[in-house]
Amino acid sequence: MAHDHDHDHDHDHGSELSETQLRVRALETVLAEKGYIDPAALDAIIEAYETKIGPHVGARIIAKAWLDPEFKKALLADATKAIGTLGHISRVGDHLVAIENTPKTHNMVVCTLCSCYPWEMLGLPPVWYKAAPYRSRAVKDPRGVLSDFGVALPKDMEIRVWDSTAETRFIVVPMRPAGTEGWNEDQLTEIVTRDSMIGTGLPEAKRPA
Amino acid sequence: MNGVHDMGGMDGFGKVEVEKNEPPFHEPWEGRVLAMNRAMGATGIWNIDMSRHSRELLKPTTYLAATYYQKWFLGLRNMLLERGYIDADELEKGHALRPGKPLKRGPFGMKDVERVLNRAKFGRPTNTQPKFKTGDKVRCKNINPATHTRLPRYVRGHVGVVELNHGTHVFPDTVSIDGTENPQWLYTVVFTSQELWGADADPTIKISIDAFEPYLDPA
Numbered sequence: 001m002a003h004d005h006d007h008d009h010d011h012d013h014g015s016e017l018s019e020t021q022l023r024v025r026a027l028e029t030v031l032a033e034k035g036y037i038d039p040a041a042l043d044a045i046i047e048a049y050e051t052k053i054g055p056h057v058g059a060r061i062i063a064k065a066w067l068d069p070e071f072k073k074a075l076l077a078d079a080t081k082a083i084g085t086l087g088h089i090s091r092v093g094d095h096l097v098a099i100e101n102t103p104k105t106h107n108m109v110v111c112t113l114c115s116c117y118p119w120e121m122l123g124l125p126p127v128w129y130k131a132a133p134y135r136s137r138a139v140k141d142p143r144g145v146l147s148d149f150g151v152a153l154p155k156d157m158e159i160r161v162w163d164s165t166a167e168t169r170f171i172v173v174p175m176r177p178a179g180t181e182g183w184n185e186d187q188l189t190e191i192v193t194r195d196s197m198i199g200t201g202l203p204e205a206k207r208p209a
Numbered sequence: 210m211n212g213v214h215d216m217g218g219m220d221g222f223g224k225v226e227v228e229k230n231e232p233p234f235h236e237p238w239e240g241r242v243l244a245m246n247r248a249m250g251a252t253g254i255w256n257i258d259m260s261r262h263s264r265e266l267l268k269p270t271t272y273l274a275a276t277y278y279q280k281w282f283l284g285l286r287n288m289l290l291e292r293g294y295i296d297a298d299e300l301e302k303g304h305a306l307r308p309g310k311p312l313k314r315g316p317f318g319m320k321d322v323e324r325v326l327n328r329a330k331f332g333r334p335t336n337t338q339p340k341f342k343t344g345d346k347v348r349c350k351n352i353n354p355a356t357h358t359r360l361p362r363y364v365r366g367h368v369g370v371v372e373l374n375h376g377t378h379v380f381p382d383t384v385s386i387d388g389t390e391n392p393q394w395l396y397t398v399v400f401t402s403q404e405l406w407g408a409d410a411d412p413t414i415k416i417s418i419d420a421f422e423p424y425l426d427p428a
Binding site for chain 1: 219220231252261279303307317322375405
């Protein structure tokens with residue numbers, strides 16, 4: 001991994017983190033010596049999250065839905081099943097629910113109780129998704145939260161917040177932006193951002209170079 | 210439990226801070242913690258709700274001050290200590306001092322990696338009939354168990370409408386205590402913002418939770 005102790009993010013808590021690092025290492029050594037885990041298998045899990053599973057997976061599903069009305073219909077009816085029919089494009093868990101943004105309704109997903117997130121579609125949740133400001137405010141002041149993301153929606157647009165309190169997982173199908181007529185699946189995939197599938201962002205028609 | 214993890218509707222935490230181009234992990238140890246959690250969970254010695262509850266049980270001051278993966282580390286360590294899979298003196302030394310205990314599904318190795326990258330299944334067919342149908346008005350019960358529950362405080366006592374029926378699922382409130390799956394009907398229930406936050410709330414906002422049938426009364 002490319003991140004070292006001097007990563008900007010950690011300047012304030014350098015010593016605290018290095019203590020955590022030692023404690024984590026001690027725990028892993030104990031677990032390995034007791035024969036509970038193979039550290040190489042941990043490497044493989046980490047590698048999958050660093051290289052294979054990420055928002056590009058969900059973005060391709062959204063691009064397909066924008067291009068193929070039949071697939072979109074199936075996705076909205078049963079996302080787990082619809083994605084399953086695509087073959088080995090990605091792993092998909094049970095009870096994935098795709099929710100569609102329309103000119104009338106904008107959807108936004110949160111987990112107020114912990115960090116439930118469609119990992120298999122979007123990868124690991126970003127820090128802000130798991131942190132108190134988002135978890136506390138998304139259900140009470142979603143417009144305020146959206147403004148933290150630089151998103152301003154029309155005052156009369158309905159905002160629907162989905163609190164992921166069970167093992168159902170939600171992915172937002174954003175509206176396809178104007179100016180993307182004639183784009184192919186790869187081009188559309190490029191503009192579907194992680195935040196647009198959580199509902200804290202909107203895709204923009206910036207033609208990929 | 211009425212813990213500080215139940216954050217919906219709290220004020221004072223400030224702006225959402227978005228990091229541009231955030232990496233999957235900020236420090237290598239974060240990845241180790243994530244992977245150890247996945248691996249030990251996959252050995253079958255506890256379930257996902259027990260593991261959530263272990264983080265809810267952290268002191269509120271710790272919960273709020275710790276980073277996400279620090280909470281995951283503390284929860285994992287506590288579960289391993291409480292269940293006797295490791296001992297405090299071993300953590301102190303940084304080495305095993307006693308042999309390991311048997312694990313329900315055996316040690317975690319390369320053959321198990323694919324399994325943990327796929328989400329577990331929580332749907333459990335039952336021969337029961339759902340008490341509610343789409344469009345029904347329901348009131349969330351006022352329950353305050355000291356144990357794990359997935360009914361957030363901000364909806365308790367409030368009336369919403371059943372929008373989706375997701376079938377019958379493992380019930381977190383019992384499976385987190387002793388592993389009893391006790392499958393229950395699960396619904397998406399939607400509330401108006403005024404119902405939850407009062408007459409002054411923005412009327413264009415609606416909020417839903419996924420609620421297990423035992424959380425709900427007809428309204």
